[in-house]
Amino acid sequence: GENVEQHPSTLSVQEGDSAVIKCTYSDSASNYFPWYKQELGKRPQLIIDIRSNVGEKKDQRIAVTLNKTAKHFSLHITETQPEDSAVYFCAAKGSGYSTLTFGKGTMLLVSP
Amino acid sequence: NAGVMQNPRHLVRRRGQEARLRCSPMKGHSHVYWYRQLPEEGLKFMVYLQKENIIDESGMPKERFSAEFPKEGPSILRIQQVVRGDSAAYFCASSPGMGQRGDTQYFGPGTRLTVL
Numbered sequence: 001g002e003n004v005e006q007h008p009s010t011l012s013v014q015e016g017d018s019a020v021i022k023c024t025y026s027d028s029a030s031n032y033f034p035w036y037k038q039e040l041g042k043r044p045q046l047i048i049d050i051r052s053n054v055g056e057k058k059d060q061r062i063a064v065t066l067n068k069t070a071k072h073f074s075l076h077i078t079e080t081q082p083e084d085s086a087v088y089f090c091a092a093k094g095s096g097y098s099t100l101t102f103g104k105g106t107m108l109l110v111s112p
Numbered sequence: 113n114a115g116v117m118q119n120p121r122h123l124v125r126r127r128g129q130e131a132r133l134r135c136s137p138m139k140g141h142s143h144v145y146w147y148r149q150l151p152e153e154g155l156k157f158m159v160y161l162q163k164e165n166i167i168d169e170s171g172m173p174k175e176r177f178s179a180e181f182p183k184e185g186p187s188i189l190r191i192q193q194v195v196r197g198d199s200a201a202y203f204c205a206s207s208p209g210m211g212q213r214g215d216t217q218y219f220g221p222g223t224r225l226t227v228l
């Protein structure tokens with residue numbers, strides 16, 4: 001089955017800096033890669049996603065890049081703000097009725 | 113359009129009792145997924161259902177756990193004879209299942225189960 005590795009497990013940055021979280025996946029058939037943000041005690045919320053026919057996608061301060069050959073994808077947050085502090089999860093999904101496989105999460109702390 | 117609903121939000125059970133967790137998917141969504149999250153850990157897939165069908169239950173323990181998504185009403189995750197190790201947050205997600213955004217899963221607020 002699919003295996004998703006996520007790094008780093010914790011990331012501390014100063015407000016205004018950029019943050020990058022990286023994930024690798026094992027199943028070359030995976031074709032959908034969402035990112036979720038989870039604040040303490042809250043539900044995971046989808047922040048951005050990318051499909052395998054696209055190499056990069058951007059939404060304001062958030063961007064995701066995908067390298068299918070290397071089987072890795074990354075989340076980039078620019079101009080970080082304290083409210084970006086949360087746990088971020090990457091996930092990968094194959095085609096058809098396959099399900100999402102999540103990484104273990106990255107705790108991002110943005111200090112004012 | 114109401115989001116994914118789960119109830120109860122908090123559930124306390126004593127060892128050996130049964131726990132029933134409910135999930136109502138977003139309107140128009142026919143696919144439901146259940147995940148378990150332990151403190152400071154990721155989301156572990158348990159089971160994937162469509163109306164009246166279990167598509168994939170590979171992540172669900174074979175004993176004591178069962179899930180259903182009837183034609184009418186919410187999806188239910190049932191844990192019989194709960195043990196302390198069942199204490200966790202259980203999240204439900206739903207997706208349309210069809211179309212370009214068919215893959216996208218939206219999560220409910222979760223049920224936090226505590227087993228005394």
